[in-house]
Amino acid sequence: MPEQQAIIELTVVDGRREKFAGEYNVRLFDGNQNPRLDKTYSTPTRTLVVPYTGTLADKYRVVVTAHGWRDAGQIAIQVNPAEPARVGIMLVPKQHAFNFHRATWDALATEWPELRALLSAGAKDDDDARQRYDHLRETPTCQPRLACLLNIVTAMKALSLPEKTAFAYLRQVIWDDSLAQDRFFAWADPQLLPQLDQAAKQGLFKPELGCQFFHAGSTSSDKQVEFAEANVQVTFHDQDAPPPELAGSIKVEPDMDCYRDLAAHAVLEVLPNFIQKILGKKGLTDPVTVYAQRWIVGYCAGEPDFDPLYTIEPA
Secondary structure (H helix, E strand, O other): OOOEEEEEEEEEEOOOOOEOOOOEEEEEEOOOOOEEEEEEEOOOEEEEEEEEOOOHHHEEEEEEEOOOEOOEEEEEEEOEOOEOEEEEEEOOEOOEEEEOHHHOHHHHHHHOHHHHHHHHOOOOOHHHHHHHHHHHHHOOOOHHHHHHHHHHHHHHHOOEOOOOEOHHHEEEEOOOOOOOOOEOOEEEOOOHHHHHHHHHHOOOEEEOOOHHHHOOOOOEEEEEOOOOOOEEEEEEEOOOOOOHHHOOOEEEEEEEEOOOOHHHHHHHHHHHHHHHHHOOOOOOOOHHHHHHHHHHHHHHOOOOOOOOOOEEEEO
């Protein structure tokens, strides 16, 4: 009997979400970790023909590398002869810069007015809101914080809960040193908590046990489990009292984890970040990594293009 075959349709893009221009290497492994391909290409789309066995070997892993660019890949690519598996890989330059030209304060008025309204909340006036926002956008050391915020709110906007999107429950960002390159804090509609509980019952979220270890002062936490990487997590601090003008609000800490599995998150993300802090380095999840991962998993799942209103350019 002739060997059955399946197809992987591979697309490689850069940090601008445009087709990759240049040579890149593709390594492909089957579910038994046997190498199936190691080849260099110069066109951004490729059709890869692979064996199909009807076993666990049909869950493939792809790794894409290019000189001067960060390695990227995708795991657990399930193939079958009936239809091609759609795989997109984003390569971002090792030396890079943020391009926020679609996320200026004025641009937000048309690109995403609801986000501008959220970012204006709590400011004295529009000039005050613009000033604190532009400080993030224009200060190189602060730009990762803005990239993180845009990553998270974009993912929350795409996250439909039983009644409305997760983003729609946010009331006011907390503008202080807690606005970091891997998370931010905000005041939210308290209905976000039961909405996430309902989403957990539907299998879209999973409560994180022992969240106090990862999020000091937290009372509960729910993590999206839709993707293998770059899922939204919302952690609640409902013992913190809101300001009088936001009475009844609940304090939330949204972030995005590179790994869905709690053990992998602890060993591959939290522990390395902790070690980096001991060594005197930042030790925070890189928003550029989250940006690329979220685009990759969304593309492979057939989701709309992940567009957080910025791109990653070669420096």
